Amino acid sequence: MINMNKNLYNENQTIEEIKNTFHTAEIKLQRESRIIVKLRSDLIPPFLSYAKNYLAFNHLAHFSCVDWIEDNEFELVYLLYSYEKNIVVIAKTRISRDKAEFVTIKHLWRQAETYEREIHEMFGINFTGNDRLNEFILEDWDDIPPMRRDFNTIQFAKDNFYTRPGREDAQDVRETITKKSGEKIPDFAKEFSVRNLK
Amino acid sequence: MREKETTLYFGPQHPGITGNMMVKLKVAGDTIVKAETHVGYLHRAFEKLMEQRTWMQSFPIVCRICVPEPDPNEENLARAVEEIEGREVPERAKYIRVMVLELSRLAAYFLWMGGQAGTAGLYTVPQWSVGDRDYILDLFEELTGGRIYHMYIWAGGVRRDLPGGFPDKVLRTMDYIESRLPEYDKLMFENAIFQKRAKGIGVIDKDKAMEWGVVGPPLRGCGIQHDVRKDEPYEVYDKLDFVVPTYEGGDIWARAMVRRKEMEQSISIIRQVIEKMPGGEYYNKVPNPLNWYVPPGETYVKTESARGEFGYYVVSDGSLKPRRIHVRGPAYVHGVSLLENILVGANISDVAMIMNSLGVCPPEIER
Amino acid sequence: MFNDKEASKIVDIIKNFARKHSLWVVAYGTGCGAIELPPTMTSRYDAERFGIRGSATPRQADVLLITGYLSVKTLKRVIRTYEQMQEPKYVIGFGSCTINGGMYWDSYNTIKALDRYLPVDVYINGCMPRPEAVISGFIKLQQLISEGKADGAKRYRENLEWYRENQRKVIKNWRMPEYNW
Numbered sequence: 001m002i003n004m005n006k007n008l009y010n011e012n013q014t015i016e017e018i019k020n021t022f023h024t025a026e027i028k029l030q031r032e033s034r035i036i037v038k039l040r041s042d043l044i045p046p047f048l049s050y051a052k053n054y055l056a057f058n059h060l061a062h063f064s065c066v067d068w069i070e071d072n073e074f075e076l077v078y079l080l081y082s083y084e085k086n087i088v089v090i091a092k093t094r095i096s097r098d099k100a101e102f103v104t105i106k107h108l109w110r111q112a113e114t115y116e117r118e119i120h121e122m123f124g125i126n127f128t129g130n131d132r133l134n135e136f137i138l139e140d141w142d143d144i145p146p147m148r149r150d151f152n153t154i155q156f157a158k159d160n161f162y163t164r165p166g167r168e169d170a171q172d173v174r175e176t177i178t179k180k181s182g183e184k185i186p187d188f189a190k191e192f193s194v195r196n197l198k
Numbered sequence: 199m200r201e202k203e204t205t206l207y208f209g210p211q212h213p214g215i216t217g218n219m220m221v222k223l224k225v226a227g228d229t230i231v232k233a234e235t236h237v238g239y240l241h242r243a244f245e246k247l248m249e250q251r252t253w254m255q256s257f258p259i260v261c262r263i264c265v266p267e268p269d270p271n272e273e274n275l276a277r278a279v280e281e282i283e284g285r286e287v288p289e290r291a292k293y294i295r296v297m298v299l300e301l302s303r304l305a306a307y308f309l310w311m312g313g314q315a316g317t318a319g320l321y322t323v324p325q326w327s328v329g330d331r332d333y334i335l336d337l338f339e340e341l342t343g344g345r346i347y348h349m350y351i352w353a354g355g356v357r358r359d360l361p362g363g364f365p366d367k368v369l370r371t372m373d374y375i376e377s378r379l380p381e382y383d384k385l386m387f388e389n390a391i392f393q394k395r396a397k398g399i400g401v402i403d404k405d406k407a408m409e410w411g412v413v414g415p416p417l418r419g420c421g422i423q424h425d426v427r428k429d430e431p432y433e434v435y436d437k438l439d440f441v442v443p444t445y446e447g448g449d450i451w452a453r454a455m456v457r458r459k460e461m462e463q464s465i466s467i468i469r470q471v472i473e474k475m476p477g478g479e480y481y482n483k484v485p486n487p488l489n490w491y492v493p494p495g496e497t498y499v500k501t502e503s504a505r506g507e508f509g510y511y512v513v514s515d516g517s518l519k520p521r522r523i524h525v526r527g528p529a530y531v532h533g534v535s536l537l538e539n540i541l542v543g544a545n546i547s548d549v550a551m552i553m554n555s556l557g558v559c560p561p562e563i564e565r
Numbered sequence: 566m567f568n569d570k571e572a573s574k575i576v577d578i579i580k581n582f583a584r585k586h587s588l589w590v591v592a593y594g595t596g597c598g599a600i601e602l603p604p605t606m607t608s609r610y611d612a613e614r615f616g617i618r619g620s621a622t623p624r625q626a627d628v629l630l631i632t633g634y635l636s637v638k639t640l641k642r643v644i645r646t647y648e649q650m651q652e653p654k655y656v657i658g659f660g661s662c663t664i665n666g667g668m669y670w671d672s673y674n675t676i677k678a679l680d681r682y683l684p685v686d687v688y689i690n691g692c693m694p695r696p697e698a699v700i701s702g703f704i705k706l707q708q709l710i711s712e713g714k715a716d717g718a719k720r721y722r723e724n725l726e727w728y729r730e731n732q733r734k735v736i737k738n739w740r741m742p743e744y745n746w
Contacts, residue, residue, distance in 0.1 A: 064524040137238035213592040
């Protein structure tokens with residue numbers, strides 16, 4: 001597993017530097033070479049610019065979004081990687097779900113444009129400053145953005161596509177087999193059924 | 199005299215394209231003025247599907263995200279779940295995983311060789327290399343039961359132990375493949391026409407490469423030495439002895455030479471793994487898959503696949519099903535923003551070669 | 566010597582013999598099953614000994630091989646490709662995703678039954694089918710051709726309204742040329 005006894009000098013130094021510049025950030029050292037930084041949403045562009053230019057985090061590894069529908073918020077996650085220090089910084093922020101808007105970081109990393117196009121299409125978040133938020137993956141989509149938690153994909157597939165009969169879900173294949181061969185499902189196996197899932 | 203601009207659709211139905219995607223080209227004469235990538239022809243909504251399935255049910259479908267090389271996907275998801283849970287993997291399982299990953303990398307490199315030479319017009323190489331790749335797929339079929347999609351690596355180890363006599367078969371196949379590499383050199387890499395079509399074309403700037411998010415063999419083809427297996431060793435790569443090759447230039451030729459040298463390194467890694475493999479357990483059993491609650495947490499894991507850094511961002515909220523699994527394939531950056539940049543000023547006949555050398559694989563752009 | 570009926574039977578036998586031994590496949594890898602096509606067409610499981618080879622454009626091809634699932638975006642292009650092929654033409658459904666949706670049964674972007682949108686002659690099941698299974702699917706198609714039963718194109722022409730209705734339900738922005746050949 002990951003060795004926590006390793007020399008964490010680089011990570012501690014990076015945490016110090018971030019703490020000194022961004023006082024309201026919540027920083028956690030998850031494990032060796034992973035630092036999680038939680039910020040207020042308007043501090044993200046200066047933080048990313050600071051990390052890229054001063055702390056040598058010049059590789060935007062990933063840019064993702066998580067839908068926390070219980071808190072009525074979207075969480076934007078930026079993953080930055082520094083080749084020299086070998087550290088991944090996970091910078092997170094939360095924006096409101098009803099008014100889903102954010103600024104673009106296209107001027108810092110060119111490839112952020114692609115990530116923002118996909119997040120706009122899948123979650124419905126508008127990125128001001130990105131003028132290429134047109135269709136990327138889906139074509140002629142007129143429903144709600146599909147990766148949101150309140151989009152029911154099973155219902156959508158049932159309504160719009162014809163399915164061949166004989167494939168209704170949550171059918172236990174053991175029942176079909178036992179019906180054909182005249183046996184019964186033993187009692188100890190009955191508790192392991194897909195229908196007992198919560 | 200200015201030439202008129204036309205629009206060409208290097209479209210989904212095309213014999214020279216690496217998969218089902220479209221590149222919309224604006225062409226003036228023979229030179230490309232503007233390029234736009236259109237993806238979405240293979241969108242199956244994996245991330246939404248994985249949110250509807252339990253943790254164990256995600257493993258059979260996750261290998262279909264990247265069609266030429268499915269094993270890094272299974273490895274990534276397995277490692278992510280183990281990291282969130284804190285589950286230990288036995289030593290033997292780690293060695294077997296490394297062997298499977300390196301065999302898969304070799305198979306992907308053979309397929310790449312066939313594609314790259316085919317776009318240059320050298321149609322003998324696909325016949326040879328896809329035929330040689332089949333011997334590796336035979337090994338996979340004996341080990342896992344499937345030729346392309348293995349579903350072998352899962353959380354806690356691997357699914358079955360090695361069958362009897364398997365290490366000898368692997369060594370024999372490695373000997374055969376090593377004896378074939380000089381033939382490919384004579385046919386493809388020392389071929390004057392291939393060199394003329396590859397040198398100086400599709401150049402990536404060295405100082406901008408890291409900022410543009412270039413990873414994998416295109417990055418090493420610019421002379422920058424970075425590899426996830428050396429920067430952040432996972433499984434048992436820190437105990438194995440191998441070199442990360444680089445080549446200067448940043449053009450198609452440099453990337454081809456990097457991949458050619460990495461093939462030898464992969465063969466050497468597989469031989470070391472077979473020599474050093476310990477005995478013992480091969481699986482740390484997970485609880486009943488229908489009742490398996492992974493504790494809340496998040497993680498980012500990455501693997502070095504044949505095309506670059508493959509990353510998975512996994513979030514768990516303590517329930518039976520994952521909260522969010524976001525897949526970052528290496529072709530996500532190479533195929534959209536980098537390709538649109540490099541194609542400006544290129545010739546139409548070089549488009550297919552450039553796409554093949556960057557390793558643009560559409561199923562992992564749109565999952 | 567021969568009357569008309571026997572003459573046309575003999576001509577049919579010769580026609581079908583020529584057609585079944587020269588099946589050209591459109592170069593279109595529509596889904597993940599396309600990864601098992603290079604091994605089938607190259608030196609190990611040589612498909613060219615059966616007369617099967619790739620063709621660059623749909624105008625010169627006989628067989629449209631739907632390798633795996635079809636997303637809605639690809640279905641629009643596949644329909645256009647199919648209608649550009651000249652008769653006689655055949656469609657082979659490859660993999661279990663064309664039969665009943667496969668493992669993407671709950672996806673919002675893939676179609677679940679190929680038969681409603683295009684006329685299918687032969688199904689090859691598996692995920693992925695092995696190259697031997699692919700070749701055996703082609704041999705089944707050859708058998709159907711020699712019996713005169715591979716009439717997918719005729720079904721499409723005669724039931725065009727039914728196919729169009731199903732296609733329009735799924736493809737919302739219908740900007741396609743009219744089918745007139």
